[in-house]
Amino acid sequence: MLWYIGRRLLQLLPVFFGATFLIYFLVFAMPGDPIAALYGDRPPAESVIEQVRAEYNLDKPFIVQYLLWIGGIFTGDFGTTYSGRAVIDVMVHAFPITARLALLALLFEAVIGVTAGLFAGLRKGKPFDTVSLVVSLIFISVPTFVIGFVVQYVFGVKLGWINPSVSSAATWLELIVPALVLASVSIAQVLRLTRASVAENAGADYVRTAKAKGLSRGRVVRVHVLRNSLIPVVTYLGTDLGTLMVGAVITEGIFNIKGVGGTVFDAVKRGEGPTVVAFVSVMVIIFMLANLLVDLLYAVLDPRIRYVK
Amino acid sequence: MSSNTPGQGGGRYVAPIEETPVVAVDAVDESQKAQSVWGDAWQAMRKRWLFWLCAALIAVIVVVALFPQWFTASLPTGGACKIGQSLDPASAGHPLGFDKQGCDVFSRILYGTRSSVTVGLLATLLATLIGGIIGALAGFYGGFLDSLVSRLGDIFFAIPTILGAIIVMQVMPWDRNAITLSIVLAVFGWPIIARIMRGAVLTAKNSDYVMASVALGLSRSKILLGHVIPNALAPVIVIATVSLGTYIVAEASLSFLGIGLPPSIPSWGGDISTAQGSIRQAPELIFFPATALAITVLAFLLLGDIVRDALDPKARARR
């Protein structure tokens, strides 16, 4: 297991440097003036441009620029926002909020998605299965921002059950509805994946053998069907984190949550390029680390991975 | 010595021969029509009404995308939008009324189809071509090329498509339009296709029929084109169909954020963003583009599901 973790960490290094370099390259090696491009249609004051130019070491060779930039990331220096605040300060404030939101969303995904998927998969073709399939398809095809608006409008504005925008404290309770919105697409995906995986595993030879051993139906499902079916679901959670991050930008924007996503949303809307790039780069890094975590979890669930030479 | 009541003690039983006629060993069943794998998949698909529903929806969507002017006389942008008509209700020739900018909503939805379909198709096509070719070459030739491509794929894969697109669109030096947006999405989307193609090519490459072809003297490139790629296509087609839907969502999300297509190009995502500004006065304005978007995405996702079922006999047997 330790050998496996070590190997995965080693494999992550080139990917990490490759991905960060790619981002940096895309931002600063595009044709034209990168600083002008960063600000898009809304160029800021000349003084700000000068400040940014110095910040990004644009007078130095490209590879040095990149190394200084990545060095900055490791020392917590992500640059400053439009208004002069250090990105790291905003991040320290925003991150816990987004972490709460993401944890809640993951919880909903795991609980609702896996449970419903398990029942649908075990009762394939029965009414519950059909209904959950149709509902999940609708959630997958309606984008998060539409669901967000509808929920905000219906429950927040029309019915007044929730506050249409979350307070700056962003308590767990306030985040429940946004987290459901954020998780909606993923819940549907997890449901479909669990369902397919359960249906396939339920017909596996080892499940028949487990029944032949005289195990109770409940035990067969819990120990042999569910455990094996979770393996592809866990793999999916890794890629799904990317969806959650994009979802967080949109959901936090809609519910006016001052988390990482909300900050990016505002920065995009205001055309504040450096902030967007800094924050999204950090999100990509978190995504990579989270994927490493998922990989390890995967190895815990599936011993075949651990013992492959 | 034969008895007709089997199962009693240890007696010998021989079934009456007329009741259990013996047929020739391993004869070809000539009563069935010959059917190729693709023909078989087609047979499986055409039996499902859902397939025809999706096909019809997609046909309508594509026609609207190609010829929106056939369905409305109003233009969606520019001078046709008059601020005086802002949020005006439906009227003759304008069945869905006007949005905050005073543009005809019906017309914007019809013309918005073009953006969604163009980005969806173009991004899928590009990602499938890039990913498919790279994946096939890496899987088939292996070695250094394979390691290089796989690592490169890992790097692109480590950046979630839309997050990467946000960054690139933010600094986009060229015009933001359907083509540049598609390219950006494909740049981050190809590794998925490449991975799947590589896996499928590896499976096909190690099959006995490929070895048989080598033993027949067929050249490597002909084996790749004639046997390996055709057999590796099925999973790629399934993923491509599904990703068409996700690229459409990606375009809408980016346009919604304001860094996809510019307001001068009608797009459902952008329209939803505009409608957000008038949600209290005219909540239905969100409903129209959202429905169009959902139906389009749903049609492609369902089609992907049906194609997957048809191409995977295992899934069909389970249904």
Add this chain to the structure above:
Amino acid sequence: MSENAATATTPLLQITDLEVGFTTQSGVVPAVRGVSFSIMPGENLAIVGESGSGKSTTAQAIIDLLPGTGKVTGGSILFDGTDLTTLNASGIQRVRGSQIGYVPQDPMSNLNPVWNIGFQVRETIEANTQLRGQDAKKRVIEVLEEAGLSDPGSRLRQYPNQFSGGMRQRVLIGIGLSARPKLLIADEPTSALDVTVQRRILDHLGTLTRDYGTSVLFITHDLGLAAERAEKLVVMYKGKIVEYGSSQEILADPQHPYTKRLVAAAPSLASRRIQAVRNDEEESGALAPVTRDISIVERAEAREASAAGDLIEVKNLTKVYQIRQGGFRKTDFTAVDDVSFSIPKGTTTALVGESGSGKSTVAKMVLKLEDITSGSITFDGKDVGTLPRSELLSFRRRVQPVFQDPYGSLDPLRSIGSTIAEPLLIHGIGDAKSRRATVRELLEQVSLPSSTELRYPNELSGGQRQRVAVARALALNPEVIVLDEAVSALDVLVQGQVLDLLTKLQTELGLTYLFITHDLAVVRLVADNVCVMRQGRIVEQATTDEVFDSPKQDYTRELLEAIPGGNFEFGRL
């Protein structure tokens, strides 16, 4: 039959008029029709049949484990006085494991890959006995020890993928017997294993069940195995029982035409069968395969007379693979070690060995599909290893393969016609019209209707595909065909048919065969010379008769003894 009648007590299992059907879109398809048989306490019974005969379905119906939409639609299954078909879910659950044990067919897929071995045995014990905690653990070790797994205590925390097929099968046998059931259902328990492993495991299983007084219901396609392991036989064909009775009687004097066919085709019984079959010849009329052994033998004799010169000469052939072990370390693995043999023109040489013996690697090197590490292969006086590119194509034309897996060796997207025409196309032989004619001719040669050219591989059975593969190999009029386990995956009757075809073609076309197989029984039918391989080396090399009549090596003897039915006293009433 008299001895059974004398000890008549109540049967342990009595199946009466069992009907099983599968619900499909076009209604209920019957899979088992009116099956009745019984098993006495301590008695072993084997159900024999080809794939699709309903033998496994019958077994699965007993413990209510029918796959998919399968349902018992009629009849009764009396076990120890209870009709199992009337039990509810928890009732049948109490019978499974504790009363009726089950050993499944494929050891690779029947253990859950994500749980360790100890866990999977232990849960069986906890489900069926009162043992818990340390007692349960002790019992787990006991069970695995009894099943013949060495050093089970230290293996409890290992996972199935760290076990070989034979070890997994031992674990499954341990699980099946862990609660000392009265009946054990063994569904093709060893068909996925090497013959010597198979024999050891079956012997062990026999000892265990005799000690416990457990009855065993064997499900098998192998008549030899069935006769050797069970006192009573049930022969099933297309969902029905065609013959039922004592193994001795049925094998000595098969009555039903299907049973006759099966007895005649079983390669494991071939050596002692030739005379018996001759007598039945006039009765068998329509059943061509029955007579094939004589013809195969006659052809072999004819070949011996005309044999002249070596076409292929293999000298000191060695193949070393580099295996990556973790990080960057590599170790050498010698798959083929200093192998020498030669194949006289127009004869069949068999390479026999178990999995991992290197026999297929030799075949691939002869076909020039793998590079040679050292040594040489000479074909018609030319060194194959250093063949210039310009001569490679003509070499390919003269040496053709037929591979093992009938499901993998044909491109599923190509029609049969285009598959058979492919070699002609590659070598630029004829035009479209003449190629089509050749395809039809070849199909006829392998006894397939010419309409087959329009069909696709998924529409054909394993045997038919293998015949197509033979047709493709013949398309270029080759001199040598390398048959790599070409009949191993086929049902006995189909196997017999393909072997018959191969020997017929050999006589007609003067072909030279390199026949790779793990099945010594088949070798006797087709080969002139035999090389027995083990761990990359040839351990014995002689003519077929010498190898069978006076094997020199212990390993060869072990292989010979492992042929199921080999020890069975057959044909003496």
